[in-house]
Amino acid sequence: MRSCDVLIVGGGPAGSTAAWQLRRAGVDVLVLDRERFPRLKLCAGWITPEAVRDLDMDLAAYPHRLLTFPRLRVHLGRLHVPVPCVQHSIRRFEFDAWLLERSGAPLEQHNVRRIARDGDGFVIDDAFRCRWLIGAGGTRCPVYRTLFRELNPRASELQIVTLEHEIQYDWQDSDCHLWFFAHGLPGYSWYVPKEQGWLNVGVGGIAERLKRGGQDIRQHWAHLTAMLEGRLAPGARYDPSGYSYYLRGRVDVVRRDHAFITGDAAGLATRDLGEGIGPAIRSGLRAAQAIVAGAPYRLEDVTGASVGSIARSMLGRATRASVFSGRRQTPGGGPAHGLRHRDQ
Numbered sequence: 001m002r003s004c005d006v007l008i009v010g011g012g013p014a015g016s017t018a019a020w021q022l023r024r025a026g027v028d029v030l031v032l033d034r035e036r037f038p039r040l041k042l043c044a045g046w047i048t049p050e051a052v053r054d055l056d057m058d059l060a061a062y063p064h065r066l067l068t069f070p071r072l073r074v075h076l077g078r079l080h081v082p083v084p085c086v087q088h089s090i091r092r093f094e095f096d097a098w099l100l101e102r103s104g105a106p107l108e109q110h111n112v113r114r115i116a117r118d119g120d121g122f123v124i125d126d127a128f129r130c131r132w133l134i135g136a137g138g139t140r141c142p143v144y145r146t147l148f149r150e151l152n153p154r155a156s157e158l159q160i161v162t163l164e165h166e167i168q169y170d171w172q173d174s175d176c177h178l179w180f181f182a183h184g185l186p187g188y189s190w191y192v193p194k195e196q197g198w199l200n201v202g203v204g205g206i207a208e209r210l211k212r213g214g215q216d217i218r219q220h221w222a223h224l225t226a227m228l229e230g231r232l233a234p235g236a237r238y239d240p241s242g243y244s245y246y247l248r249g250r251v252d253v254v255r256r257d258h259a260f261i262t263g264d265a266a267g268l269a270t271r272d273l274g275e276g277i278g279p280a281i282r283s284g285l286r287a288a289q290a291i292v293a294g295a296p297y298r299l300e301d302v303t304g305a306s307v308g309s310i311a312r313s314m315l316g317r318a319t320r321a322s323v324f325s326g327r328r329q330t331p332g333g334g335p336a337h338g339l340r341h342r343d344q
């Protein structure tokens, strides 16, 4: 049986951030993930300046695709509003693998099934023993399921369903677009360009409200692609995939003795926009600090709403834009440094 001080289930942003902090403090940590990295993660890949700061990232040195938006284009019915603020896009396929590698933590491909208490620690699948356990396995995290679900049931009205596709496509409009409530969608659709001619488009909405209104997320996908064909991405070919996760509700119990839940495992995606990368990162940091420094594990400073973060970025933009400027896109979707369509 393999032993370690801290075992992290899941190598997404929550797990890799916790691993990075723990390794920095010299802790013996092991990450288990059922997938082999780099792995596909359905996600638009929009990240905020806060997430960049939490990760202590030097944007100019990031070795993969990263685009900086000087504004978001928000559409609400006939209202079309450019919102000046600094935000970024990455590809999760690259970003998550990079974060994990940067953490310096050992990673094993293993699908966690059984978690049993063992004194003040845990035994996983009769194969791993640890004193501390961090659940970072996303929506279907086995740590949440085994140790937290009964105490912290998820609210069905906070479940969102999504359909999205990330494609290689020579986009011409380098802005990020968000369409709210189009055709009665209880959510929004997005168009998120990535550096070097990649594009992510998708729709997301509250599952219960869609059902109540007799709607199907696929109808909304059809509306989105028809609109993109006419305006933003003519000729693009899509093959969307679906995923469901939970927006932030009450999260009463996020720690039980030596076990923690973080990120989507704790249901931390923001209530307004379903932004989950930043909350995953922040909660991973806090779980690591709780272990290393004996700090309380609290989620008060894990944002529950993205609007505040966008407003802060708007306010800070005038004075601090250069700090977050990252990389600028060139017209026609071409990269600033001339590389194109690097293979995955």
Ligand SMILES: Cc1cc2nc3c(=O)[nH]c(=O)nc-3n(C[C@H](O)[C@H](O)[C@H](O)COP(=O)(O)OP(=O)(O)OC[C@H]3O[C@@H](n4cnc5c(N)ncnc54)[C@H](O)[C@@H]3O)c2cc1C
Pocket (backbone or CB within 6 Å): 009, 010, 011, 012, 013, 014, 015, 032, 033, 034, 035, 039, 041, 042, 043, 044, 045, 046, 047, 110, 111, 112, 113, 136, 137, 138, 139, 140, 141, 142, 162, 163, 164, 202, 243, 244, 245, 262, 263, 264, 265, 269, 274, 275, 276, 277, 278, 280
């Ligand atoms: C379509 C879509 C678009 C989104 N767009 C955005 C966006 O633009 N910006 C944003 O901030 N958020 C976005 N989100 C939300 C964001 O993707 C998540 O909130 C974020 O990935 C949560 O990170 P995490 O580390 O908690 O979990 P994840 O990133 O889901 O990582 C969990 C990891 O755990 C592993 N795992 C799961 N079960 C097991 C097991 N049994 N054993 C071992 N390993 C396991 C998985 O393989 C995975 O690697 C989007 C979500 C969707 C579905």
